[in-house]
Amino acid sequence: MPRPGKSSYSDQKPPYSYISLTAMAIQHSAEKMLPLSDIYKFIMERFPYYREHTQRWQNSLRHNLSFNDCFIKIPRRPDQPGKGSFWALHPDCGDMFENGSFLRRRKRFKVLRPEHHLPGGGGSGTGSGGPGKPPAPTPHMVSEAAVAAAAAAAAVGRLPQFSPYGSSQPSGFKHPFAIENIIGRDYKGVLQAGGLPLASVMHHLGYPVPSQLSGVVSSVWPHVGVMDSVTSVPVSPDYGPFGVPMKALCHPPAQTMPAVPVPIKPAPAMSTASAIPALTVSASQICPAASPAAASLLEQAASNNPEGKGSLHSVLVHS
DNA sequence: GGCTGTTTAGCTCATG
DNA sequence: CATGAGCTAAACAGCC
Numbered sequence: 001m002p003r004p005g006k007s008s009y010s011d012q013k014p015p016y017s018y019i020s021l022t023a024m025a026i027q028h029s030a031e032k033m034l035p036l037s038d039i040y041k042f043i044m045e046r047f048p049y050y051r052e053h054t055q056r057w058q059n060s061l062r063h064n065l066s067f068n069d070c071f072i073k074i075p076r077r078p079d080q081p082g083k084g085s086f087w088a089l090h091p092d093c094g095d096m097f098e099n100g101s102f103l104r105r106r107k108r109f110k111v112l113r114p115e116h117h118l119p120g121g122g123g124s125g126t127g128s129g130g131p132g133k134p135p136a137p138t139p140h141m142v143s144e145a146a147v148a149a150a151a152a153a154a155a156v157g158r159l160p161q162f163s164p165y166g167s168s169q170p171s172g173f174k175h176p177f178a179i180e181n182i183i184g185r186d187y188k189g190v191l192q193a194g195g196l197p198l199a200s201v202m203h204h205l206g207y208p209v210p211s212q213l214s215g216v217v218s219s220v221w222p223h224v225g226v227m228d229s230v231t232s233v234p235v236s237p238d239y240g241p242f243g244v245p246m247k248a249l250c251h252p253p254a255q256t257m258p259a260v261p262v263p264i265k266p267a268p269a270m271s272t273a274s275a276i277p278a279l280t281v282s283a284s285q286i287c288p289a290a291s292p293a294a295a296s297l298l299e300q301a302a303s304n305n306p307e308g309k310g311s312l313h314s315v316l317v318h319s
Numbered sequence: 320g321g322c323t324g325t326t327t328a329g330c331t332c333a334t335g
Numbered sequence: 336c337a338t339g340a341g342c343t344a345a346a347c348a349g350c351c
Binding site for chain 2: 066
């Protein structure tokens with residue numbers, strides 16, 4: 001097992017799962033979504049380990065993208081020719097990791113679906129992805145509008161993670177793997193540059209981005225200052241290949257914590273949700289659908305997509 | 320043809 | 336020990 005923070009990963013496998021790596025790449029992008037090829041590029045640029053055996057890990061990565069509901073596929077716009085779709089993070093996926101371990105998630109992120117979802121039943125035997133697809137839409141077979149909405153929500157839905165760190169949280173021990181922590185500097189840059197992921201995504205998809213959307217988004221971006229406190233940490237060559245100090249990945253700088261990702265464990269009995277009200281905010285409360293302005297956007301998007309099978313709620317299901 | 324996306328399967332390992 | 340997460344391999348289909 002490589003020891004994060006101890007040395008460079010130039011020749012060692014980084015201690016991140018493919019899910020983590022993919023999430024990093026996506027979050028690092030200005031629009032919070034990337035085509036597969038760019039995800040490859042991002043990983044290879046930052047982790048020399050992945051410049052070899054590309055076939056192996058890229059296959060695994062593709063598997064993760066498809067298999068894990070925390071990644072959502074966003075179709076390219078007609079005027080953006082190219083191979084493959086864009087990939088974004090699901091709004092609710094910020095809660096997957098626990099206690100600074102990005103080696104292993106606390107639980108698999110699974111999109112809940114209101115209607116009966118058949119657990120892995122579907123196909124049979126080999127080549128199940130073929131022509132004989134079952135009529136029931138899978139989580140991946142959602143309408144373009146729903147996908148767009150999910151993507152847009154993905155851009156803002158994770159924001160509640162921001163608030164606790166470095167401020168209200170006594171130990172600052174939760175959600176250290178929050179992508180924003182890992183790539184905090186870039187994220188901050190986006191924020192400070194006035195980049196609005198939601199608007200960006202919507203715009204990318206060709207949907208109108210009304211000015212109200214800025215208000216919608218800014219209303220849920222109140223924690224930029226907090227991010228500053230979290231991410232303004234010294235950088236040295238000894239830090240992770242991602243360019244972010246390992247300490248910053250896991251803990252607020254002021255705290256005396258190990259410089260390595262804390263193996264999943266301790267976490268006081270208090271659950272994240274119970275400890276931090278802000279974290280209990282579900283995607284429904286902050287995703288575009290929660291805003292009248294954004295809701296109309298979604299309707300508009302839906303109307304642009306007559307075939308739209310599945311509703312937004314099939315994508316964004318909140319408990 | 321190569322890339323992308325989906326699915327299945329088997330394995331290892333950590334956790335409860 | 337059972338379960339779930341993660342990794343790897345492989346087969347297959349669709350698209351550019």
